[in-house]
Amino acid sequence: MTEDDKRLRILVCIGGGPEAFTGLKFVHRLSEQSCADIALLYVRPLDSGLKSGGMDIRVARENILEWGLELPGMAHLNKARDILADLGEIETESNDDWQHREVSGDPVGEFLREYHNPCGGTISLRLRTATDVTTAVVDEADRFNADLVIIGGSPEPVEGIRKFLTPKALALKIASHIDQSIIVARHLEPGQGHLVCVQDNERSRAMVPKAISYAHACACPITILSVAETEEERTTAQKAVDEAAQTFRLNGIEPHELLVEVGNPAEIISELGYDFSLIVMAESEKPWFAKSFSVAHDVAARSRNSVLIVK
C-alpha cells in the first residue's frame, strides 16, 4: 500500500451556503493528521432553453470567459481555496489556470484547477454543470473515489408543519443517495469532540472502526452514546456502549464519556449532540427513498450542528 493509497480523500461541496466554508477548518484538521486529498466541488444546474429566450446562456458565459472574467462557481471555489490557503493547506506558489474538462457535455460549464499541499496531497477545485445537482455530486464522489463527503446543511432545521410543506433539503437528498460517508455540516468547528452513537447491531459495529479513524484523524475527544427506546432495552444499549468503548480503547483512544439514555433516539441524540462538533452515526439499512424515516437521517435533518453518517 503506497502513501497515496492511505491518504484520506475528502470531497467538499461548495455553493450550498456558508456552512461548507465553515467546514473547511475541520477539513484542514483532518488533513493535518492524515495529509488528505481534497476536492472542492461546485455544481451549477444546467441552463434551461426557454428561459433564455432561445439563445443559450452558454453564449453569455463564453463571452464572460473571453473577457477574462470568472464564472460564478469559480468565484465560490476560489473563496474556498483562499480559506484553505490561509489555513496553510495550499502551497504558496499559485496555479492560475483553470483547465476545461467536459464531463457532461457543457463546453463552458466544467473546469478543474489543481494545487498541492505541503505534505504532498492535492487540492482540486471542480466546477460542474448538471440538470440534477444530487446526481452530479454522487457522480463526482464516485469519480474522486471519496472517503468522506462534506456538504453544508441549512443552518436552522425545518420543523413543525413546514417540514411537510417544504421540499427536502439538498444536503439531505444527497446524504440519501450517496455511497460514501457524508457530513451534513452546520457550524462544523473542530475541537468540541465527537458524539459517537452506537447500537447493538452489525451495522453499528462496522461503523466503529471508521469512527475511530476519523477520531484519530481529527484528534478529537470522543463520547459514546446509545439510546434505548424503552427501559427494557437499556441493557442492550449499555452492552453496545461498552463494546464500542472497548474497541476505541484497543485502538488507543480513551472515550471521554459513556452515555446510555432512554427515549426517542432522534430527539435525544439531537439534544445531547448540540454540545459536540460532530454527531457520528451508522447509515440505515433502509433504501434511499425511505431513509428520511431512519434515525440517522432524522438526526441529520433536525440537528443544529453537524452529523456524520458513516457508510
Next chain:
Amino acid sequence: MILGPVPEGLSPEGWRVLVMTVGATILFITEPIPLPAVALLIILGQVFLLKLDSTVVAKSLMKDSVLFIMGSLMLAVALVKQKLDKRLALLIVRVTGSNTYRIAFGISVFSGILASFIGEHTVAAMMLPVALSLLQLATDDPEKRRALAVLFLFSISYACAMAGIGTPSGGARNAIMIDYLRDFFYAADDPATYEYKVSYLKWMIYAYPVFLIQLPLMHIILRYTFKTDIADLGPAVEKLKEQVGKEGAMEGRHYVAILLFVLTLIGWVGFSSEYGMGTIAILGAVMFLITGLVRWQDLNSGVNWGVVWLYAAAISLGVQMRDTGGAAWVAGIFMDALEPVGLDSGLGLLAAVMVLTTFITNTMSNGAAVAVLGPIVLSIAVGSGTNPLAVGMVTAVSSAFAYFTVIGTPASTIVYSSGYLRSSDFMKVGWRMGIMSFIILALASKYYWPLVGL
C-alpha cells in the same frame, strides 16, 4: 378531462384544444419533461386528438413569426460573437464619465436602445461582461460589490425587458402578436381590416414612447431601491479603458458587422410589410454566414432550436383555439367574470388584460405567454367590442412586465446567471417596477394611443 363531459356552448374539438392548452401551460411552467418535448406533444395532439391531417398541422407550424424567431436568434449569436461589447463599454463610460449612477443610467440607455431592435438576449449577453468587469475592477469587498452588481445588472435586464416591446424586432412576442392580429382580423379584400396588418413603423409609433418614458423612471426606482456606497468608479473606469485600449482599433470585420446590422434594421423598417420580418431576419443571418463573420457551428450551438419548435407549436395551437371556438368560449367566461366589476370593456378591460398578462408572463417566458394568451384576449376584444389592436398591443407590452421572477424574461435569466443576484431581489424591486409600468401603459392607452389613431 378529455374523457369528461364537454361544457355547454363548446364543441368537442374546442374542448380538446382547451385541454391541450391547459396541459401545455402546466408543462411550460413546471417543466417535468424537456420543453421541446411539450412542443412535439402539441403537434401529436393535433393529429391524434383533433384528427387533423398531418400536412395541415405541419403547415400551421411555419409562419413568418417563426422564421423571425429563428433568424433573430441566429443574428443574436452572430452579433455577440463579433466582440463589439468592449467598444460599447468604452463608448458608455466615455459618455457617462465615472459617476456610478450615471454609468448605471448609461448602461440602461444603451441596453434599452439596442434591445429594442435586436432582442434582449443579445444585449444582455453583450452587456453582462461589461457590468461584471466594472464590478471586479471597482472593489474587492463582497458586500459593496454585490450592491453595485444589483444596480448594474438590473439596469441591464429591466432596460432590455421594457425595450423589447419598442419595435417588432425587439422580441418574439411582438412578432407572434403581429401574426395573430393578421391571421385573425386581416382580409386582403377588406380595406377596413388593413389596420390589423401592423407595419414595423406603426408598431414603433405605438410602443416606442411607452418604452422611452419608462426608462428614466426605471433608473430612479433602481437608484432608490439599490443604493451603493461607491459613488465614483474613476479608477475602475480608467482600468477598463486601459484593458479595452489593448484591443487596438476597430478592424474591417467590425465595420462589416455593423453595416450588416444596420442593413438588417433598414430592411425591417422599410421592407418587412412586403417581405415579412422573418425573411429579413433570415437574410441578415445568412449575410453574416456568407461574409464569414460567424461560423454555422457557432449558430448551431448558440441557438436553442427546441425553443423554435416550442413557439411554432404554441402558435399553431393558438390558431386551433380560434378555429375550434375554444378561445371564444374562454373569452366568454372571462367576460362574465369581469362584467360585475365593470372591467368588461374599454380601459377597465385593458387593465384586466394587463394584470392577466403580467401574472402569466412572470411564470413562463414572455413569448410563450403571448402565444398562449393571444387568441383568448383577442377573442375577448371582439366579444366586448374593444379595439383588438389595442388589446393586442396591451398584451404584448405588458408581457414585458416580468419584473418579479428570474424566469420572466431572457435578460433576467442571463444576468441572474452571473451569480450576484438573489430571487428575492426581483421581488424587492419588481412591485415598484410593476406599478410604474402599469400606470404608464394605462396612461398611454387612454391618452396617447387615441392621438396616433389606435
